[in-house]
Amino acid sequence: MTLWRTFVSGLVTLIVVVGLAADVRAETARAEIARQSTLEDVLKRGVLRVGFSTFVPWGMQAKDGEFVGFEIDVARRLAEDMGVKAEFVPTKWDGIIPALLTGKFDIIIGGMGIRPQRNLKVNFSIPYEYTGMAIVANKAKAAGFKTLADFNKPGVIVAVRLGTTAQEAAQNFLPKAEIRPFNDEAQAILELVNGRAHAMVASAPLPRIQAAQHPDKLFLPLGDADFTREPIGFAVRKGDPDFLNFLDNWIRATNSLGWLDARFKYWFETEDWKGLVE
Secondary structure (H helix, E strand, C coil): CHHHHHHHHHHHHHHHHHHHHHHHHHHHHHHHHHHHCHHHHHHHHCEEEEEECCECCCEEECCCCCEECHHHHHHHHHHHHHCCEEEEEECCHHHHHHHHHCCCCCEECCCCECCHHHHCCCEECCCCEEECEEEEEECCCCCCCCCHHHHCCCCCEEEEECCCHHHHHHHHHCCCCEEEEECCHHHHHHHHHCCCCCEEEEECCHHHHHHHHCCCCEECCCCCCCCCCEEECCEECCCCHHHHHHHHHHHHHHHHCCHHHHHHHHHHHCCCCHHHHC
C-alpha cells in the first residue's frame, strides 16, 4: 500500500510539473507574440507609420503641403480608432514592399491590390475596397480605337506605372502591344498627352480624370467601364496575427457603419476635392 501511495504521489507531482511547464511555455509564447506585435509597438509609440505612394485620388499632396485622398482618410480614421496619430511616409511604389519589410513603416495603405505574388512577401487584410483598371487614350494617336482589341497590336504603345497592377493588367490584356513603364504617374500621363503613347492603363478613376482635364487630347475608348476588378487590402509584415486580426475586424466594423463607402464615393465619384490640389 505504501508503495502504491508513493507511486500515485509521484505521478500527481509529475502531472503538476508537466502542467506548469506547459503553462510556462504557453505564457512565453504569448509574450513572444506580444513582443513581436506591430499593434503593441504602435500603441506604445502613439504613432501609426503609414507607407503610401501618390496616386490620384488615393493619396495626393494638397496645395498647402498636406496629404489628402481616400487612403489618407482611411489611414487617419484607422489611427484615430487606435488612439494614436498617423504619420505618413511617402515611398516610391516599386520599393514600397521592401521598405515595409525593413521596418520603415508599420503598414501599407496605398491602394495595393491583393495579388498572390505580393502575398508571398507580405500579409494582406481582408479587402476594404475594390477598384478596377481603365484605359485613357490619345485622340490623335488612337483615333478610331473603341475596344481593348484595338490596342492589342504591334506598334501600339501603352504607358503604365512601374510595378503596379496596371502594368500587370496591360501585359495580360494587351500582350501584343508595347508596354512602356514609368516610375512616376505624372511621367506616364505626360507621355500620353504629348502623343508619345497611344494609351495609358491605370486604376479608376484616373483615366476619367485625365480625359476630363485634357478633353482636346484624350478620350475614353471604353467609356466609363473598367476592364478588371481587384480587391484592395492593407499590407503588413508576416508573422503578426494580432495586427492582422485587428485590421480585419476594423474593416468589418467600419464597413458596417458605411464610412468606407461614403469616403470612397466622395473621392472616386465626385470632384468636390479638386480644389484642394489644383
